Amino acid sequence: MAVLAALLLFAGCAGDAGARNDDAQARLAVIEPVATGTVSRWLGYVGDLEAEAEIRVFSAVPDRLVSLQVAEGDHVKKGDVIAAVRAGMLSDGVRQALGGLDAARAGRDALQDQVQRLRQLSGSGAVSGSQLLAVESQLAGAEAQVRQLEALLGQARQRRGDSVVRAPIDGVIGQTFLKVGDFAAPQIPICTVVAMDRLRVTLRVPETDLPSLAVGQRVELRVAVADGEPILASISRIGPVLDRVSRTASLEIDLDNAEHALRPGLLVRARVLVERREGVPMVPKSALTVTAERRDRENLYRAVVSEGGVARERLVLLGIEEGDLVEVREGLAPDQQLVVEGQHLLADGDPILAAGSRTAESAAEGG
Numbered sequence: 001m002a003v004l005a006a007l008l009l010f011a012g013c014a015g016d017a018g019a020r021n022d023d024a025q026a027r028l029a030v031i032e033p034v035a036t037g038t039v040s041r042w043l044g045y046v047g048d049l050e051a052e053a054e055i056r057v058f059s060a061v062p063d064r065l066v067s068l069q070v071a072e073g074d075h076v077k078k079g080d081v082i083a084a085v086r087a088g089m090l091s092d093g094v095r096q097a098l099g100g101l102d103a104a105r106a107g108r109d110a111l112q113d114q115v116q117r118l119r120q121l122s123g124s125g126a127v128s129g130s131q132l133l134a135v136e137s138q139l140a141g142a143e144a145q146v147r148q149l150e151a152l153l154g155q156a157r158q159r160r161g162d163s164v165v166r167a168p169i170d171g172v173i174g175q176t177f178l179k180v181g182d183f184a185a186p187q188i189p190i191c192t193v194v195a196m197d198r199l200r201v202t203l204r205v206p207e208t209d210l211p212s213l214a215v216g217q218r219v220e221l222r223v224a225v226a227d228g229e230p231i232l233a234s235i236s237r238i239g240p241v242l243d244r245v246s247r248t249a250s251l252e253i254d255l256d257n258a259e260h261a262l263r264p265g266l267l268v269r270a271r272v273l274v275e276r277r278e279g280v281p282m283v284p285k286s287a288l289t290v291t292a293e294r295r296d297r298e299n300l301y302r303a304v305v306s307e308g309g310v311a312r313e314r315l316v317l318l319g320i321e322e323g324d325l326v327e328v329r330e331g332l333a334p335d336q337q338l339v340v341e342g343q344h345l346l347a348d349g350d351p352i353l354a355a356g357s358r359t360a361e362s363a364a365e366g367g
Contacts, residue, residue, distance in 0.1 A: 033338070034281050057190050061085050062185040107145075111135065111139040114139075169193055173192070214235065235272065239251070282325045288316065302315060312348060
C-alpha cells in the first residue's frame with residue numbers, strides 16, 4: 001500500500017488540473033500481470049536424530065571395576081576391551097575346576113588300562129565276564145564324570161572371560177556411567193556404544209497426511225549444525241500401524257553420516273514434498289479478498305482485474321500457497337492485468353488510473 005499512497009499523494013499535487021481531466025473519477029491502483037511459475041506443497045514435521053544402533057554395555061559379572069579403557073567420544077571396534085572387573089575368585093574357580101578335571105582324567109585313564117588287561121584275560125578264561133562288565137561300567141561312569149568336569153571348566157573359563165567387557169559393535173562411546181572402583185552389575189550400564197555412520201529420523205505423522213505420503217518422496221531436513229543448508233533425503237519407511245491414542249503413524253528417514261557431522265539427539269525440522277505444479281498462474285495472496293461464497297466446500301476469493309481501464313471482479317479458486325504467492329486454479333489466466341494494490345476501493349465497472357510499480361516509484365520520488 002506504500003506504492004499506492006505515494007501515487008495518491010502525487011495525484012493530489014496536481015490540484016484542480018486533475019479535476020478538469022476526464023479521468024477525474026478514476027481511482028489509482030497498482031496493476032501487475034498474472035505471472036506463471038512453479039508451486040510446491042510441503043508437509044512439515046519435527047523429530048529427533050537417532051543412531052542406527054545405540055547399545056548399553058553391561059558387565060555380566062557383578063564386581064568392582066578395576067579398569068576402564070575408554071572415554072566418551074572414543075572410537076571402538078567390535079571386540080575391543082572397554083573395561084574389566086575384579087576376577088580373583090573367578091580365577092580360583094578355574095583352577096579348582098581344572099584340578100578336579102585332572103584327577104577325573106587320571107582315574108578314567110587307570111580304568112581304561114584295567115579294562116584293557118581284563119579283556120585280554122577274559123579271552124583266556126582267567127577272568128569272568130561279570131568281572132569285566134563291572135569294570136567297564138566303572139569306566140563309563142568315569143568318562144561321564146570327565147565330560148561333566150570339562151563342561152564345568154568351560155563355564156568357569158567363560159565366567160572369567162566375562163570379567164573383561166568388550167565392545168559389542170563398531171561405534172563411538174556415547175556416554176560412560178561408571179568409573180574405576182564403582183560396582184558393576186548386569187543391571188548397571190558401564191557405557192553406551194553408538195553406531196553413527198548411519199542415522200535415522202523418526203517422525204510421527206497424522207493419519208490425514210498418510211494419503212499424500214509414500215516411500216521415496218523427497219524430504220528436506222534442517223538441523224542446527226548444518227549452517228542453515230537443508231539436507232536432502234527421502235522417505236525410507238512408513239509404519240503400517242497407527243497409534244490408537246495419537247492417531248499417528250511413524251515415518252522414518254535414513255541418513256548417511258560417515259563423517260559424523262551430525263549427532264544423535266539433534267532436533268530436526270523436516271518437510272516432505274508431496275505435490276509440485278509447473279506453469280500455473282500465481283498471484284500475491286494480498287491481492288485477493290475472501291468472500292462468503294463457496295464451491296465444493298472451498299472458499300471463493302475476489303480478485304479485481306483491469307480490462308480496458310475498467311475494474312472487473314472475478315471469483316477465483318485457490319490452490320497451493322508458497323510464501324507470499326498462491327496458485328490460482330480457476331478464475332484468472334496468465335497475463336491478465338491484476339490489481340494488486342487499491343483493489344479494496346474498486347467496484348465492478350469503476351474506471352482505473354493504472355500505474356505499475358515502477359511508475360509509482362517515480363511518482364513518489366517526484367512528489
